[in-house]
Amino acid sequence: MARIENGRQSFDSRSMxxxxxxxxxxxxxxxxxxxxxGFTSDRHTDKYGFIGGAQQYSEESAQDLPPxxxxxxxxxxxxxxxxxxxxxxxxxxxxxxxxxxxxPPSLRGRAWLYLSxxxxxxxxxxxxxxxLDSQAGDPKELDVIEKDLHRQFPFHEMFVSRGxxxxxxxxxxxxxxxxxxxxxxxxxxxxxxxxVLLMHMPAEDAFWGLVQICEKYLPGYYSAGLEAIQLxxxxxxxxxxxxxxxAYRHLEKHKMEPILYMTEWxxxxxxxxxxWASVLRVWDMFLCDGVKIIFRVGLVLLKCxxxxxxxxxxxxxxxxxxxxxxxxxxQYMTEGFLVREVLEVAVSERDIEREHHVQLKRWRKTHGELxxxxxxxxxxxxxxxxxxxxxxxxxxxxxxxxxPLLPPTPTFKLKEKKSKKKGSMKKSVIPNPYPxxxxxxxxxxxxxxxxxxxxQPPLYHPHLSQSPLSHPPLSHPPLSHPxxxxxxxxxxxxxxxxxxxxxxxxxxxxxxxxxxxxxxxxxxxxxxxxxxxxxxxxxxxxxxxxxxxxxxxxxxxxxxxxxxxxxxxxxxxxxxxxxxxxxxxxxxxxxTLNDQLAVDVQxxxxxxxxxxxxxxxxxxxxxxxxxx
Amino acid sequence: xxxxxDFLFKFLxxxxxxxxxxxxxxxxxxxxxxxxxxxxxxxxxxSKIINVVNKYVKLQIWDTAGQERFRSVTRSYYRxxxxxxxxxxxxxxxxxxxxxNWLTDARMLASQNIVIILCGxxxxxxxxxxxxxxxxxxxxxxxxxxxxxxSALTGENVEEAFIQCARKILNxxxxxxxxxxxxxxxxxxxxxALRQLRSPRRGQAESAQECGC
Numbered sequence: 001m002a003r004i005e006n007g008r009q010s011f012d013s014r015s016m017x018x019x020x021x022x023x024x025x026x027x028x029x030x031x032x033x034x035x036x037x038g039f040t041s042d043r044h045t046d047k048y049g050f051i052g053g054a055q056q057y058s059e060e061s062a063q064d065l066p067p068x069x070x071x072x073x074x075x076x077x078x079x080x081x082x083x084x085x086x087x088x089x090x091x092x093x094x095x096x097x098x099x100x101x102x103x104p105p106s107l108r109g110r111a112w113l114y115l116s117x118x119x120x121x122x123x124x125x126x127x128x129x130x131x132l133d134s135q136a137g138d139p140k141e142l143d144v145i146e147k148d149l150h151r152q153f154p155f156h157e158m159f160v161s162r163g164x165x166x167x168x169x170x171x172x173x174x175x176x177x178x179x180x181x182x183x184x185x186x187x188x189x190x191x192x193x194x195x196v197l198l199m200h201m202p203a204e205d206a207f208w209g210l211v212q213i214c215e216k217y218l219p220g221y222y223s224a225g226l227e228a229i230q231l232x233x234x235x236x237x238x239x240x241x242x243x244x245x246x247a248y249r250h251l252e253k254h255k256m257e258p259i260l261y262m263t264e265w266x267x268x269x270x271x272x273x274x275x276w277a278s279v280l281r282v283w284d285m286f287l288c289d290g291v292k293i294i295f296r297v298g299l300v301l302l303k304c305x306x307x308x309x310x311x312x313x314x315x316x317x318x319x320x321x322x323x324x325x326x327x328x329x330x331q332y333m334t335e336g337f338l339v340r341e342v343l344e345v346a347v348s349e350r351d352i353e354r355e356h357h358v359q360l361k362r363w364r365k366t367h368g369e370l371x372x373x374x375x376x377x378x379x380x381x382x383x384x385x386x387x388x389x390x391x392x393x394x395x396x397x398x399x400x401x402x403x404p405l406l407p408p409t410p411t412f413k414l415k416e417k418k419s420k421k422k423g424s425m426k427k428s429v430i431p432n433p434y435p436x437x438x439x440x441x442x443x444x445x446x447x448x449x450x451x452x453x454x455x456q457p458p459l460y461h462p463h464l465s466q467s468p469l470s471h472p473p474l475s476h477p478p479l480s481h482p483x484x485x486x487x488x489x490x491x492x493x494x495x496x497x498x499x500x501x502x503x504x505x506x507x508x509x510x511x512x513x514x515x516x517x518x519x520x521x522x523x524x525x526x527x528x529x530x531x532x533x534x535x536x537x538x539x540x541x542x543x544x545x546x547x548x549x550x551x552x553x554x555x556x557x558x559x560x561x562x563x564x565x566x567x568x569x570x571x572x573x574x575x576x577x578x579x580x581x582x583x584x585x586x587x588x589x590x591x592t593l594n595d596q597l598a599v600d601v602q603x604x605x606x607x608x609x610x611x612x613x614x615x616x617x618x619x620x621x622x623x624x625x626x627x628x
Numbered sequence: 629x630x631x632x633x634d635f636l637f638k639f640l641x642x643x644x645x646x647x648x649x650x651x652x653x654x655x656x657x658x659x660x661x662x663x664x665x666x667x668x669x670x671x672x673x674x675s676k677i678i679n680v681v682n683k684y685v686k687l688q689i690w691d692t693a694g695q696e697r698f699r700s701v702t703r704s705y706y707r708x709x710x711x712x713x714x715x716x717x718x719x720x721x722x723x724x725x726x727x728x729n730w731l732t733d734a735r736m737l738a739s740q741n742i743v744i745i746l747c748g749x750x751x752x753x754x755x756x757x758x759x760x761x762x763x764x765x766x767x768x769x770x771x772x773x774x775x776x777x778x779s780a781l782t783g784e785n786v787e788e789a790f791i792q793c794a795r796k797i798l799n800x801x802x803x804x805x806x807x808x809x810x811x812x813x814x815x816x817x818x819x820x821a822l823r824q825l826r827s828p829r830r831g832q833a834e835s836a837q838e839c840g841c
Contacts, residue, residue, distance in 0.1 A: 143722075144645060147645065151665060151666050154664035154666070188693065191667070192666075225697065226698065227700075257704045259704055263670035319673070319675070319688050323675075326673060
């Protein structure tokens with residue numbers, strides 16, 4: 001562990017240097033990190049981590065889900081993720097539907113990695129990222145990358161400070177790609193893609209996600225010559241004819257070559273165009289269904305902006321049309337509207353392939369053979385999965401996901417990187433195929449946990465202490481996880497620095513099962529939840545009194561366990577006798593739940609989670625259950 | 629359209645990645661340094677009406693992506709540009725060395741008569757200078773470019789660069805060297821100029837156009 005840390009530190013200091021040198025020659029006068037940080041702290045950060053609501057945050061643009069719905073979805077996603085191959089093989093349409101509804105923020109990073117096939121790639125190439133990471137890279141590429149580091153979502157708390165951990169990770173991911181594919185090199189449009197991924201997952205995962213996007217979803221987009229993007233521009237234009245003939249004719253009349261308006265849209269997968277809530281929803285669908293989603297979003301925006309005669313009257317001319325398409329009316333980009341419209345556009349993979357064929361023929365006539373041969377495009381998660389054979393092991397969640405119902409028990413051997421979620425994976429104890437160097441570490445937290453009152457077991461699951469092992473590239477020294485995993489850790493709530501916030505989020509992560517460090521960055525909900533967490537003692541003392549505000553926070557806080565318990569609870573409100581509750585601090589969520597009954601929608605929940613979970617019940621849980 | 633102007637010029641801002649093209653544009657339009665901009669993918673825009681030699685000229689400025697591999701895409705923006713800011717970074721010789729390529733592209737794809745002003749940006753970073761004023765001005769002379777060193781940060785010479793370029797185009801129109809009516813000249817008459825044209829006393833532009841023939 002110490003060794004790893006040292007390695008990391010030495011790397012960090014190096015990259016810090018390079019970053020600051022680019023800072024010198026690029027825009028020296030911008031101001032120091034501290035200035036920037038100071039500027040950060042006095043402005044509100046939205047729930048996605050954008051300072052001052054940059055990236056068009058507004059109440060209208062983002063839907064807020066009731067926590068109980070979110071919890072319910074998390075349970076479903078956890079189940080899917082622990083049985084990913086089955087779900088993809090047999091119930092793919094359900095997976096798709098759930099992607100369309102939006103992946104729960106706490107699991108988004110993990111889900112994206114699974115959808116994209118980055119997970120399999122990563123498992124099959126253990127150590128590859130570390131190897132790439134340790135190489136120097138082509139100085140020419142590095143020079144360009146460094147110039148771009150502070151220009152990716154500069155208002156996101158993760159990337160706001162120069163040389164901060166976000167920019168360092170971005171550098172590592174982009175550099176690793178240029179080492180991985182020296183013939184491709186670095187394309188500036190890869191930076192926002194990598195940055196979006198990094199907001200949801202650690203550097204290694206983000207790297208494999210980037211690889212998948214560049215090579216499977218959007219092959220050729222970032223290659224020299226940019227032929228693929230030009231071709232897709234032509235395809236988009238051709239599809240436009242069907243979707244909105246009026247807009248089509250207008251674009252044609254003003255000789256608007258598609259690459260004039262769609263380059264940034266497509267190359268950045270709309271991450272620099274849409275409000276953030278919509279970006280996430282589009283990416284959820286894109287990573288599930290592939291490029292057709294990008295086409296559809298483009299078509300929707302074009303149709304909405306240029307689809308009526310009145311609108312066209314106002315923009316006679318190429319420049320005017322371009323300007324109009326650069327300032328898309330926010331109402332067309334709200335999460336709800338956009339997703340609905342995108343789902344309605346009748347453009348299928350087949351349509352795109354057919355049009356691709358036509359346009360390729362035309363291209364060959366006018367431009368000759370393509371200079372850059374790129375691999376065929378994969379239309380979404382299923383196609384990728386079919387094209388890249390994987391073993392069950394490759395899909396194993398890693399590190400172990402915190403099981404909702406189970407307070408930690410001896411069955412949770414560190415070495416079984418096994419998700420015990422929801423009984424559906426029965427054959428338990430499979431030894432970790434990739435034992436990690438620091439395995440012996442956990443005792444620190446595990447025994448102590450069991451000694452402690454189990455008031456918040458799921459939150460501070462000992463398995464968190466695995467994370468340094470499974471994420472060697474973690475670049476945040478302050479986040480040394482052992483301390484995080486300590487059950488007594490009092491979550492710092494009032495931190496103003498982004499890094500500290502990130503720390504908070506890391507804790508929150510556990511709570512939400514995913515150990516990906518950055519995941520929670522966008523999941524500020526969970527951050528808030530911790531506030532409620534600290535109220536717990538109060539809850540314990542006065543189970544019945546549970547005050548409402550805490551109540552609201554609770555579902556988020558206690559996440560799955562609460563959720564799973566709920567059906568039973570709701571069925572038997574009488575249940576919540578206090579004596580028993582007080583005996584079992586772990587149960588202290590329950591009064592809350594009962595209090596919530598009137599409001600709670602999650603009750604309709606099928607009973608199955610409870611049933612299923614009983615299969616893998618630990619003793620404590622069994623107690624709970626019988627009790628219930 | 630409430631805007632009144634005599635001419636409309638299409639302008640380009642070109643040059644290597646990270647030379648400060650978008651910042652120049654932003655400084656020109658907003659009179660502010662934008663220290664937190666995204667890098668440009670595809671194209672950015674801006675437009676502004678300026679007063680040059682008693683004429684109102686609307687500049688429509690297309691700011692392009694600088695990275696080499698975007699060149700094939702950005703070329704489509706070149707068509708019909710009347711003027712261009714060719715930008716390099718005085719603290720990076722590499723960006724200076726690339727000027728010839730940019731120049732070739734601009735002359736070939738925009739129009740033969742495109743008026744180009746060379747801008748050595750980041751003038752404020754004199755301590756890190758890698759390209760001297762002298763060699764750059766020599767290069768400008770050899771290639772018939774105007775030349776200024778600018779700072780998007782302080783704003784020094786930024787407006788000046790756009791105005792000088794516009795003035796040169798106006799001069800060329802007046803001398804008949806440029807014909808605004810020709811397709812792809814990157815010049816259009818504005819409402820004001822059209823009114824002048826229709827009125828009995830014909831505007832300068834019109835006469836200029838006549839002697840040009």
